[in-house]
Amino acid sequence: MSRFSGYPGRSYSRFALVSLLLVGTAGITLSAALAHAAIGQQDLDVPFKDTAKAASVTTHPPFTGDPDKVDFLADSVAYDETRQIITATGQVEIAQQGKIIKADQVIYDLPQDTVEAVGNVAMMDTNGDVHFAERMQLQRSIKDGYIKKLRSVLADGSRITAAEGKKTGGKTVMKNASYTPCEECKAHPEKPVLWQIVADEVSHDKDEHAIEYKNAKFEIYGVPVLYTPYFSHTDGTIKQKDGFLMPKMSLNSRLGFGVTSKYYLGISPSEDATIGARVFSKNNPQLLGTYRKRYDHAEMEFDSSGTYSDDTEQFRGHLFGKGLWDINDKWRAGFKNQLTSDDKYLREYNITSENVLENQIYAERFEDRDYFVARALAFQDVRVSDRSVDQPNILPELQASFMGDPNATLGGRWNLDLSSLNLLRKGNGQDVFRTSADASWERKDVLPIGLVNQFTISSRVDAYQISDRDEISIVGGAGDAQAFRFYPYIHDVVSYPVSKNIGSALAVIEPTFALTTSLRTKNTTDIPNEDSQDVQIDAVNIFQPNRFPGLDRVEDGTHVTYGARTGIYAADGSKGEVFLGQSYRLDDWQNPFPKGSGLSEDESDLVGQVMAQYQDLYSLNYRFQFASQNLQSERHEVYGFAHLGDLSLSSTYLYARTLDGTDLQDSRQQIYGSASYHLNEDWNLLTDVRYDLSKEEQGLRYSGIGVNYIGQCFTVLTTLRRSYADKDTGEAATEFSVQLGLKNLGSIGTNE
Incomplete structure (x- = not known):
């Protein structure tokens, strides 16, 4: 050799x-x-x-x-x-x-x-x-040349065959050629592949990362099903290429039959845009547009659409966007915008099902254990209902948190939280300015006998300026007012965890007791309640010194909390946990909690949680709330999951009674279930359903079924959905979708 x-x-x-x-x-x-x-x-x-x-x-x-x-x-x-x-x-x-x-x-x-x-x-x-x-x-x-009886395997596994080809630089032109990304049958390689494109001439331009066809036929298992005089797509070696995206079709009971066409524009490796249109049989065309840009330390993205309504003779549309800027290792800034022309537009065109849209701009600082944020927020409520009070704009909100070193101050740690908030409703509701300062110190000790003690002392000051106040969130009547509140408290939590090995598992039981006391403070006479309305006792917040969310309401007086958590933990990840707890008020002051919160009586409702998990196959999480006097059900949340070989099941159940002081004036009871079954490696069946069990809106809210095929070079996603009208959406709709995915070609579907 x-x-x-x-x-x-x-x-x-x-x-x-x-x-x-x-x-x-x-x-x-x-x-x-x-x-x-x-x-x-x-x-x-x-x-x-x-x-x-x-x-x-x-x-x-x-x-x-x-x-x-x-x-x-x-x-x-x-x-x-x-x-x-x-x-x-x-x-x-x-x-x-x-x-x-x-x-x-x-x-x-x-x-x-x-x-x-x-x-x-x-x-x-x-x-x-x-x-x-x-x-x-x-x-x-x-670099240049002539090829006879070519067979090519591209870097992504796609294959090209041709009777002959000519290579000039980075471009190869092939005669009587075919292209497929599908793998051959290993047992019978002579059989036709799932799909391929056969053409009189195929050009592969490596510099442009494109494959073009002339007089092309699309074949499925060797049978021609579609002809086109010209066709092109990327060769699978790049993620960005200018050109028309695969058209999509939609079938919707509100919009009718529709066709969507989009053009992708790769402006640079870090910037792109997409423009397009959707044409419907029952509505005017809808224009579409997206834009994305990534910088060295920042990124932003926008999505928009628009159409003209003959019914209202007005423009309808939306504009969503978000951005993030990492200024340095301590500062970052960002924004998020969600705007729409009317309450129904986003749901009618299947853009989003959110009820409240959020717009904000913010700047954050991180340094050691300290944190600061300044932001402005505006909201748009798109629920289809009559509202007497607008969602407020927050212009601005400032928050700062400072935390001392562990064990550095009298064996504990100090903490300081500062905040300022300005709520504006543009004349349709009350305006509120609030500033707050909270200083605290906490220490945690583990005694030689195993007793764990965590002691906290805190002092908070709140100041309010209220304009155009109303009786929705304040008792004192309409007008302008100022309010000041001093809220100090002492909070001590004692627990005694005990563990024992049982074979390869570990069993733990931890009884816990807490005592909290504070001075009597103002809660309702002068101070509006903007951020503390949705209060609910549960297994998570029961041992907190103040069970109110937000700052507008505080839990004054003295109360004790007691409970126990027990669990067993196996080496394979399986576990089981049970928690039960209750709280009791020790003074005769006016109870600040609304009915339905579980804290409106001196003796709180019983709350608990049961969790069980067997490896990654089965899981159950049940949280409950029972009235202490008669054990009447107040709230239940159940989530379960089971993986039974090829069958996967999941279900969620919620029951909650009414809560005074909020817009939740009716009991809520709803169940959701989903199932997935894998017929084989490529095929699976899906179904899900949501049913409202409450008396006021009892009935099916949503149902869907799907059949999916996900193969090596071909996917089929088929779904039938039915959404039913409720007081938030205002309308019902039925939608059937079939989306076909072809490797390296994109997708063709009946759903946008």
């Missing part, structure tokens, strides 16, 4: 010089060297026509990847000096600049400036593409 490795600028024998002239003219530098197949540094007679011109042995390692070097390997090499042709025969391999060619025979023709490979030809490109052919003729450093 002969091996050649060459560098420019060295002294070689006569044959090596001829080789340098030959391959240098073709754009390849080559020097001759001989090596024995088994003994790499011994001389070997090589069947040259003129063996006297053979070069002496050199020992460069093969396929080094040096850009100025060609590595050459063959069983035998012959040189015709008259015709200036080198012929390499038998297991020929040539490598240069990451490209590798293998063939039974390779012929270098200096006058024609060509390299021809014959028999079992294989060429491996730098991007991972591999090409096989019966014959391949290349020019100019194997």
Whole structure:
């Protein structure tokens, strides 16, 4: 076997010089060297026509990847000096600049400036593409050439075949060609693949990362089902390419039949945009647009749509956006905007089902344990209902939190929270300005007997300025007012966790007792309640010193809290936990909690939680609230999950009684369930349903069923959905969707 490795600028024998002239003219530098197949540094007679011109042995390692070097390997090499042709025969391999060619025979023709490979030809490109052919003729450093009976495997696994092809630079034009990203059947490779595109001519442009077809037919299992005179798509090697996206179709009871067409514009590797339109049989066309941009330390994204309504003779649309800017290692800023023309637009066009839209701009600072944020927020309530009071705008909100080192102050840690809030309703409701400062100190001790004690002392000051106050969130009547509140408290929590090993599992029981006391404070006479309305005792907040969310309401007086948590934890991740707790007020002051919160009586409702999990197969989480006097149900939340082989089941149940002081004037009771069944590796069935069990709105709220096929190169997602009208959405709708996904081509569907 002969091996050649060459560098420019060295002294070689006569044959090596001829080789340098030959391959240098073709754009390849080559020097001759001989090596024995088994003994790499011994001389070997090589069947040259003129063996006297053979070069002496050199020992460069093969396929080094040096850009100025060609590595050459063959069983035998012959040189015709008259015709200036080198012929390499038998297991020929040539490598240069990451490209590798293998063939039974390779012929270098200096006058024609060509390299021809014959028999079992294989060429491996730098991007991972591999090409096989019966014959391949290349020019100019194997950049240009002609190929016969081509079979190519692209870097992403896609395959191209052609009767013949011509390669010019980075573009290959193939005749009578086909393309498919689908894998062949391993047991029967002669069978037609799932789908392929067959065309009279296929062009693959590596520089543009595009594949174009002329007179193309789309075949499924070898049967033509679609014809187009021209078609193009990316070759799967890039994530960004200008062009039309696959059209989508929709079928909706409100909008009718629709077609969506979009054009993708790749402005730069870090910036793109999409524009398009949706045309409906029952509505006017809808224009669409998205824009995304990423900077070194920032990013932003916008999504928009718009249409003209003949019914209202008004423009309808939406604009959503978000952005984030990492200013430095301590500061960052961002924004989020959600705007729409009317309450029904977003649901009618399946954009989002959110009830309240949020707009905000903010700046944050992080340093050690300290945190600061300044932000402005505005809200848009898009529930279909009559509202007497608008959602307030927050212009602005300031929050700062400072925390001391652990155990640094009297064996504990200090904490300081500052906040300022300005709520504006533009004349449709009360305006509130609030500022607050909260200083606290806490210490945690573990006594030698195992008792854990956590002691907290806190003092908070709140100041309010109220304009156009109303009776919805304040008792004192309409008008302007100022209010001041001082709220100090002492809070001590004692627990005694005990554990015991039971086989490979660990059992734990932890009884807990807490005492909280504070001065009597103002809660309702002068101070409005904006952020503390939705108060509910549960297993999470029962041991908190103040069970009110927000700052507008505080829990004054003295109360004790008691409960216990027990659990068992297995080595395989399985576990079971049970918690039960209750609270009791010790003074006769006016109770600040509304009815339905579980805290409106001196003796609170019983709250608890039961959790069970067996590995990753089964899970149950049940949280409950019972009235302490008669054990009447007040609130239940149940979530369960089961994975039974190919069948997966999940369900959520909620029951909650009315809560005074909020818009939740009716009891809520709802159940949701979903199931998924995998028929095999590719097929699965889906279904889900939501049912309202409350007396006021009893009935089916949502149902859906789906059949999905997810294969190696083809996906089918089929769904039938039915949404039923309620007081928030105002309308019902039925939608059927079928979305087909073709690898590297995109998707065609009946759902936007």
